Amino acid sequence: xxxxxxxxxxxxxxxxxxxxxxxxxxxxxxxxxxxxxxxxxxxxxxxxxxxxxxxxxxxxxxxxxxxxxxxxxxxxxxxxxxxxxxxxxxxxxxxxxxxxxxxxxxxxxxxxxxxxxxxxxxxxxxxxxxxxxxxxxxxxxxxxxxxxxxxxxxxxxxxxxxxxxxxxxxxxxxxxxxxxxxxxxxxxxxxxxxxxxxxxxxxxxxxxxxxxxxxxxxxxxxxxxxxxxxxxxxxxxxxxxxxxxxxxxxxxxxxxxxxxxxxxxxxxxxxxxxxxxxxxxxxxxxxxxxxxxxxxxxxx
Amino acid sequence: xxxxxxxxxxxxxxxxxxxxxxxxxxxxxxxxxxxxxxxxxxxxxxxxxxxxxxxxxxxxxxxxxxxxxxxxxxxxxxxxxxxxxxxxxxxxxxxxxxxxxxxxxxxxxxxxxxxxxxxxxxxxxxxxxxxxxxxxxxxxxxxxxxxxxxxxxxxxxxxxxxxxxxxxxxxxxxxxxxxxxxxxxxxxxxxxxxxxxxxxxxxxxxxxxxxxxxxxxxxxxxxxxxxxxxxxxxxxxxxxxxxxxxxxxxxxxxxxxxxxxxxxxxxxxxxxxxx
Amino acid sequence: xxxxxxxxxxxxxxxxxxxxxxxxxxxxxxxxxxxxxxxxxxxxxxxxxxxxxxxxxxxxxxxxxxxxxxxxxxxxxxxxxxxxxxxxxxxxxxxxxxxxxxxxxxxxxxxxxxxxxxxxxxxxxxxxxxxxxxxxxxxxxxxxxxxxxxxxxxxxxxxxxxxxxxxxxxxxxxxxxxxxxxxxxxxxxxxxxxxxxxxxxxxxxxxxxxxxxxxxxxxxxxxxxxxxxxxxxxxxxxxxxxxxxxxxxxxxxxxxxxxxxxxxxxxxxxxxxxxxxxxxxxxxxxxxxxxxxxxxxxxxxxxxxxxxxxxxxxxxxxxxxxxxxxxxxxxxxxxxxxxxxxxxxxxxxxxxxxxxxxxxxx
Numbered sequence: 001x002x003x004x005x006x007x008x009x010x011x012x013x014x015x016x017x018x019x020x021x022x023x024x025x026x027x028x029x030x031x032x033x034x035x036x037x038x039x040x041x042x043x044x045x046x047x048x049x050x051x052x053x054x055x056x057x058x059x060x061x062x063x064x065x066x067x068x069x070x071x072x073x074x075x076x077x078x079x080x081x082x083x084x085x086x087x088x089x090x091x092x093x094x095x096x097x098x099x100x101x102x103x104x105x106x107x108x109x110x111x112x113x114x115x116x117x118x119x120x121x122x123x124x125x126x127x128x129x130x131x132x133x134x135x136x137x138x139x140x141x142x143x144x145x146x147x148x149x150x151x152x153x154x155x156x157x158x159x160x161x162x163x164x165x166x167x168x169x170x171x172x173x174x175x176x177x178x179x180x181x182x183x184x185x186x187x188x189x190x191x192x193x194x195x196x197x198x199x200x201x202x203x204x205x206x207x208x209x210x211x212x213x214x215x216x217x218x219x220x221x222x223x224x225x226x227x228x229x230x231x232x233x234x235x236x237x238x239x240x241x242x243x244x245x246x247x248x249x250x251x252x253x254x255x256x257x258x259x260x261x262x263x264x265x266x267x268x269x270x271x272x273x274x275x276x277x278x279x280x281x282x283x284x285x286x287x288x289x290x291x292x293x294x295x296x297x298x299x300x
Numbered sequence: 301x302x303x304x305x306x307x308x309x310x311x312x313x314x315x316x317x318x319x320x321x322x323x324x325x326x327x328x329x330x331x332x333x334x335x336x337x338x339x340x341x342x343x344x345x346x347x348x349x350x351x352x353x354x355x356x357x358x359x360x361x362x363x364x365x366x367x368x369x370x371x372x373x374x375x376x377x378x379x380x381x382x383x384x385x386x387x388x389x390x391x392x393x394x395x396x397x398x399x400x401x402x403x404x405x406x407x408x409x410x411x412x413x414x415x416x417x418x419x420x421x422x423x424x425x426x427x428x429x430x431x432x433x434x435x436x437x438x439x440x441x442x443x444x445x446x447x448x449x450x451x452x453x454x455x456x457x458x459x460x461x462x463x464x465x466x467x468x469x470x471x472x473x474x475x476x477x478x479x480x481x482x483x484x485x486x487x488x489x490x491x492x493x494x495x496x497x498x499x500x501x502x503x504x505x506x507x508x509x510x511x512x513x514x515x516x517x518x519x520x521x522x523x524x525x526x527x528x529x530x531x532x533x534x535x536x537x538x539x540x541x542x543x544x545x546x547x548x549x550x551x552x553x554x555x556x557x558x559x560x561x562x563x564x565x566x567x568x569x570x571x572x573x574x575x
Numbered sequence: 576x577x578x579x580x581x582x583x584x585x586x587x588x589x590x591x592x593x594x595x596x597x598x599x600x601x602x603x604x605x606x607x608x609x610x611x612x613x614x615x616x617x618x619x620x621x622x623x624x625x626x627x628x629x630x631x632x633x634x635x636x637x638x639x640x641x642x643x644x645x646x647x648x649x650x651x652x653x654x655x656x657x658x659x660x661x662x663x664x665x666x667x668x669x670x671x672x673x674x675x676x677x678x679x680x681x682x683x684x685x686x687x688x689x690x691x692x693x694x695x696x697x698x699x700x701x702x703x704x705x706x707x708x709x710x711x712x713x714x715x716x717x718x719x720x721x722x723x724x725x726x727x728x729x730x731x732x733x734x735x736x737x738x739x740x741x742x743x744x745x746x747x748x749x750x751x752x753x754x755x756x757x758x759x760x761x762x763x764x765x766x767x768x769x770x771x772x773x774x775x776x777x778x779x780x781x782x783x784x785x786x787x788x789x790x791x792x793x794x795x796x797x798x799x800x801x802x803x804x805x806x807x808x809x810x811x812x813x814x815x816x817x818x819x820x821x822x823x824x825x826x827x828x829x830x831x832x833x834x835x836x837x838x839x840x841x842x843x844x845x846x847x848x849x850x851x852x853x854x855x856x857x858x859x860x861x862x863x864x865x866x867x868x869x870x871x872x873x874x875x876x877x878x879x880x881x882x883x884x885x886x887x888x889x890x891x892x893x894x895x896x897x898x899x900x901x902x903x904x905x906x907x908x909x910x911x912x913x914x915x916x917x918x919x920x921x922x923x924x925x926x927x928x929x930x931x932x933x934x935x936x937x
Contacts, residue, residue: 120565
């Protein structure tokens with residue numbers, strides 16, 4: 001007992017104690033649910049068996065059912081479009097802004113920091129604002145597009161099946177630009193200035209310098225930013241809840257919203273768990289890529 | 301082109317870009333101050349000619365905004381306290397040592413950081429209901445948010461601890477501290493700022509949390525503002541001025557906190573994500 | 576209060592890496608001991624083991640006769656000055672100084688009085704309310720020293736305390752630390768990679784390499800009678816010249832230089848050399864003397880071409896030989912040009928001989 005106490009004060013016991021509680025907490029509230037998810041995906045779960053652990057085992061039946069449903073493939077396709085379009089938009093605009101703010105001028109860093117405000121806003125608030133901006137008859141975006149002559153009639157962003165998914169993508173790009181920009185700015189500022197001076201002396205023009213120095217030096221950062229974008233995009237839920245609720249008729253539904261919808265609107269917890277398991281595997285692959293691309297930094 | 305002219309040009313473009321980017325926020329405020337008819341006018345006016353401040357009082361009363369915000373505050377504070385209490389020591393140990401076990405721990409933490417809440421909510425909800433935790437729904441949400449947010453907090457705070465030289469802690473040990481004493485009196489005070497910023501970031505996330513609250517809290521009087529705002533927005537609503545007033549009241553405290561601590565929040569965020 | 580420290584058969588492993596190998600060392604009460612060696616030799620690990628910041632894997636450590644092997648740092652009553660000084664940045668100079676006393680339950684009033692006293696003789700009197708970031712490098716160094724001396728510990732440990740200072744300050748702090756030691760008479764262990772610091776400050780120098788003590792003794796003993804080629808090369812600046820040679824008879828050797836010159840050696844009672852025995856001759860640059868003219872008649876002399884001349888004004892450094900790898904130091908200036916030929920001689924008593932295989936002194 002005495003040695004245990006002195007180990008807690010002076011030795012390894014202190015470190016072990018500090019790690020044991022949070023790790024135990026995370027195991028209980030993240031690790032176990034993760035396993036439970038897999039368990040539920042191979043069980044038959046209904047309102048009656050919800051309260052018991054001993055539910056009938058059905059093997060991979062839930063997975064088979066899932067992929068036999070007509071909406072599954074369109075929703076997975078939506079998810080892919082949502083992810084690719086969001087990341088491309090966030091990254092390109094974010095990189096452009098980062099390059100612009102890389103020019104040193106008074107107020108640059110303060111103004112750049114202002115963009116991050118979107119990151120701290122509640123997702124529901126962002127969704128509500130964009131819902132209103134994208135409104136069909138009275139939305140300000142339609143008004144602006146009409147005024148500059150891009151469109152002639154109003155687009156019904158939220159209710160037109162051709163545009164509903166893009167409504168959420170636009171809002172998600174707006175949300176993600178700031179984070180992309182800030183991280184890419186950090187990467188840009190870590191490139192030594194004398195490399196550019198050397199390249200200029202060697203006769204490289206602006207475009208050549210961008211292509212031969214900026215892009216190669218930014219490879220790790222770009223990898224990290226894109227995989228983080230993938231992770232965040234797959235986490236995006238609030239915008240769907242606030243703008244389209246996955247409608248109309250699943251036209252803007254994506255896997256992460258669908259999983260919730262199955263469980264909490266249709267009370268089909270087994271199907272919800274099944275799609276969750278599939279998506280979590282995807283997210284984990286993305287995070288492995290992220291960890292690998294920042295490996296040096298992570299190891300400090 | 302002279303230096304000042306160039307600077308002014310860049311500044312002007314930057315201001316324009318920032319204004320463009322922040323337009324949605326502006327539009328929220330402008331809409332909230334419009335009358336019901338001005339809101340649906342074509343062309344829309346970009347300046348509230350007769351600001352309707354009473355909308356705020358009306359929404360505050362009729363939609364019980366105070367109660368919603370209070371619940372958001374309770375949930376966010378609960379999550380922050382839990383995350384800070386548990387995560388700080390974990391971050392310290394992960395920062396202090398270099399070995400295989402630490403690498404494994406870090407990897408697990410990073411993995412847990414990326415699990416989407418909307419995918420984890422199904423097993424957490426079912427598990428919580430089986431253990432009777434849904435009887436105290438706000439506590440259930442606090443636990444779920446803490447589990448989701450702690451990995452992010454640990455990653456952020458770990459980089460703070462790494463910037464505290466190990467020699468300071470060793471000096472504390474030689475000067476007569478126990479490990480506990482050196483941690484409490486030397487290391488923690490030096491990491492205070494980083495911990496504070498990370499806690500604020502967690503607070504902001506928890507304050508805006510939606511999925512867990514929406515799924516686990518059925519009683520309206522216990523729901524946070526995110527759920528309140530969601531139920532305000534029916535599919536065919538035309539109360540957009542009221543909704544925007546609700547949103548403005550909800551986001552106001554967070555914006556104030558952000559403007560106040562902008563520099564620190566930005567540096568805290570960037571250090572955690574890439575380092 | 577001050578104490579003797581004893582280490583017996585101390586070993587330290589980091590996983591597969593063997594950092595300290597069977598260290599046996601007695602640090603006499605009140606002495607100033609320097610641990611010196613190239614980086615990675617284990618000197619810092621040894622110091623940190625004394626402090627209790629590293630756990631030794633095997634062996635025994637006693638301080639004032641008490642077993643300390645598994646005792647945490649705070650119960651060892653040892654003070655340490657770190658390379659970075661490790662001043663607590665969130666505390667003023669006074670708070671830094673009284674911290675070790677407060678940790679030991681000394682009342683605030685008594686601790687502050689003691690801080691005044693220490694500040695007096697470390698030259699910090701006017702600086703007590705400042706924060707470490709507001710101090711110069713030398714002042715920070717003094718605070719670190721003050722924090723160590725304030726509680727009269729059993730021993731002081733110094734971990735390369737001068738390496739962050741500029742050259743001039745380093746020389747003056749060297750004297751200050753030694754003066755402080757003489758004044759307090761406390762056992763001190765001082766780690767450095769700079770052999771000049773070790774030679775000038777310490778009573779007893781311990782030379783380490785690869786976790787092993789190569790030689791220990793009084794500074795001049797190490798200089799005059801290095802036990803092996805490593806110590807011979809490490810102590811002294813510029814480093815000793817090593818020239819392959821072969822014994823001619825019991826008391827003279829032929830150097831492996833053009834013309835195979837023969838020089839006499841003084842065995843000082845050591846066993847005579849066997850004729851034909853291969854040895855490495857060690858000649859200190861400052862012991863080589865230039866003699867006038869090509870006096871080939873002198874049996875002791877040998878002739879080498881000059882490659883490079885570097886003069887500091889007071890000293891002249893010459894690089895000699897076909898490859899320029901034999902160095903020589905002369906006081907004053909030499910009017911020489913590259914290509915000139917110099918005739919050199921050395922006192923037989925100053926020639927060191929080492930076994931070419933083992934590196935041990937023969």
